Amino acid sequence: MSSDAPSYPVRPFTDEEAPAFAAQLDFGFHENPPQEAHDLWQGLLPRERSVAAFDGDELVSTGGDFPFELTVPGGVTVPAGGVTMITVKATHRRRGILTAMMRHQMHGWHERGDAPVGILLASEPAIYGRFGYALGVQHLSLTVPRGDNGLSAVAGSDKFRMRMVDPLEGYERCQEVVEANRLGRPGMMPRVGDGWRDAALADWEFARDGAGPLRCVLAEDADGTTVGFARYRVKEGYNNPARPECKVRVKDVYGRDLASYVAMWRFLCDLDLTSEVQAEVPADDPLTFLLADFRQAVPRLQDMLYVRIVDVDRALAARRYATAVDVVFELSDPFCPWNTGRWRLRGDADGAECSRTTDPADLVLGPRELGAAYLGGFSLGALGRAGRIEELRAGALAQASRAFVSDVAPFVPFGF
Incomplete structure (x- = not known):
C-alpha cells in the first residue's frame, strides 16, 4: 500500500499502544469518556x-x-466498512x-475484497470530500409538541398494550422488531453480538x-408479541413551576407496521410532565403526513451518512434498480485508481452486473456522484442539474x- 506520509508509518495499533490510542481519541474529540467506553x-x-x-x-x-x-x-445487502475514530x-x-x-x-478494502463500499458519519464533512465520500443519507430532525399536536391515529394503533421494561431485558425483543424493518430500508445495518x-x-x-437514564417501552399485541418499541431519555425541566417542560429524547423508535409505529409515537407524545419529543427519523417518515400541523414539529433535514x-x-452489481438500466459511464478516480475507466451497468429489480467496457460513454462522473446516489436518497438527475454529471448521450441521465x-428513503439506525 502506498503512503502519502512516509515518515509517519501507518499500521494497526497493538495492545501495548491501546492506552495511547484512547488518549488521542479523547484529545481529538475533546471528550473524557470512562475507561469502560474505550474498552x-x-x-x-x-x-x-x-x-x-x-x-x-x-x-x-x-x-x-x-x-x-x-x-x-x-x-x-453489501459488505461495507464503517469508518470510525478518525483523529490526527x-x-x-x-x-x-x-x-x-x-x-x-x-486500498486494504480493495486488496482484501471485503468492503466495496465505505461509509462514515462526518464530524467535518468537507474533510472527506477530497477522498471521494459524498452525502448519501439525510435524517429528518423533529421536535414534536406534546398533547394536542394533531398526531392522527390509524387503524389498529390503539389496540396495543404498552409495557415498560429494563432496556437490557427487552433488547432481544426490540432487535426482532428492528430486524423486521432492516431489509426494507436502505442504510440499515444489523447489530451483531454482545458488544x-x-x-x-x-x-x-x-x-x-x-x-436521565435510558428507558424502554414495548408495544405488545393480544398474544404478547412485541410489535414496537421505543428507547428514550427525559431531560428534566422544572424551571416553570406552573408548567413542567421536560423533554423526551428518543434514541430508537420502531414498529413492525404503521399501526404499531404510530402507537409508539402516541405514547411518547403523551408522557406526563413533558413538553416535547425530540427524534431523528427517515426523511419520508409517516409523521410527515400524520401530523395535522407538521410545521409545529420544526422539521429540519440534517446530513447523516457519507458514502464512498x-x-x-461490486458495489453497483450488489444493489437493485427501480427500472431497467443499461448505461455506460466514464469514471475518474485518482484516489482509487482501479475504478478509473469506462463501466457498463445493466440492471433492474431482479439483479445487476457492472463490468469494464470500451464502448462510448453515456455519462461522465466521479466517485462522489455515485456515492451520493448509491442508497437512493439523492437522484443522479439532481446531480446532473447541479453540473456534477456530464451527459454524452441524450436521455441517459434520466x-x-x-x-x-x-422508493424508500435511506436511514442509518445507529451511530458508530
Whole structure:
C-alpha cells in the first residue's frame, strides 16, 4: 500500500499502544469518556482493521472501520466498512497523515475484497470530500409538541398494550422488531453480538447531555408479541413551576407496521410532565403526513451518512434498480485508481452486473456522484442539474436517475 506520509508509518495499533490510542481519541474529540467506553469500542473494532500513524514511537493519529452489512435498494445487502475514530494529533496536522490513513484503509478494502463500499458519519464533512465520500443519507430532525399536536391515529394503533421494561431485558425483543424493518430500508445495518448490544444500551453519564437514564417501552399485541418499541431519555425541566417542560429524547423508535409505529409515537407524545419529543427519523417518515400541523414539529433535514464507492463493479452489481438500466459511464478516480475507466451497468429489480467496457460513454462522473446516489436518497438527475454529471448521450441521465432512485428513503439506525 502506498503512503502519502512516509515518515509517519501507518499500521494497526497493538495492545501495548491501546492506552495511547484512547488518549488521542479523547484529545481529538475533546471528550473524557470512562475507561469502560474505550474498552467497549476498542473491543468492537477488529484490531486488524484499526489504523494509526506514528512519529517514531509516538502515536499521532487514530482510525479504523467496522465490518457492516449495509442494506441497499432492493432489500439486499453489501459488505461495507464503517469508518470510525478518525483523529490526527493537533501538532501533526497538514502533514499528509489523514490522506495516508484513508488510502491505507481503502486500498486494504480493495486488496482484501471485503468492503466495496465505505461509509462514515462526518464530524467535518468537507474533510472527506477530497477522498471521494459524498452525502448519501439525510435524517429528518423533529421536535414534536406534546398533547394536542394533531398526531392522527390509524387503524389498529390503539389496540396495543404498552409495557415498560429494563432496556437490557427487552433488547432481544426490540432487535426482532428492528430486524423486521432492516431489509426494507436502505442504510440499515444489523447489530451483531454482545458488544453491539452493549453499545446500543450504553448509558454513560458523559453522553446523556443532562438527560436521565435510558428507558424502554414495548408495544405488545393480544398474544404478547412485541410489535414496537421505543428507547428514550427525559431531560428534566422544572424551571416553570406552573408548567413542567421536560423533554423526551428518543434514541430508537420502531414498529413492525404503521399501526404499531404510530402507537409508539402516541405514547411518547403523551408522557406526563413533558413538553416535547425530540427524534431523528427517515426523511419520508409517516409523521410527515400524520401530523395535522407538521410545521409545529420544526422539521429540519440534517446530513447523516457519507458514502464512498470503493469497488465500483461490486458495489453497483450488489444493489437493485427501480427500472431497467443499461448505461455506460466514464469514471475518474485518482484516489482509487482501479475504478478509473469506462463501466457498463445493466440492471433492474431482479439483479445487476457492472463490468469494464470500451464502448462510448453515456455519462461522465466521479466517485462522489455515485456515492451520493448509491442508497437512493439523492437522484443522479439532481446531480446532473447541479453540473456534477456530464451527459454524452441524450436521455441517459434520466434513465439512470430513474433506475437509481429508491422508493424508500435511506436511514442509518445507529451511530458508530
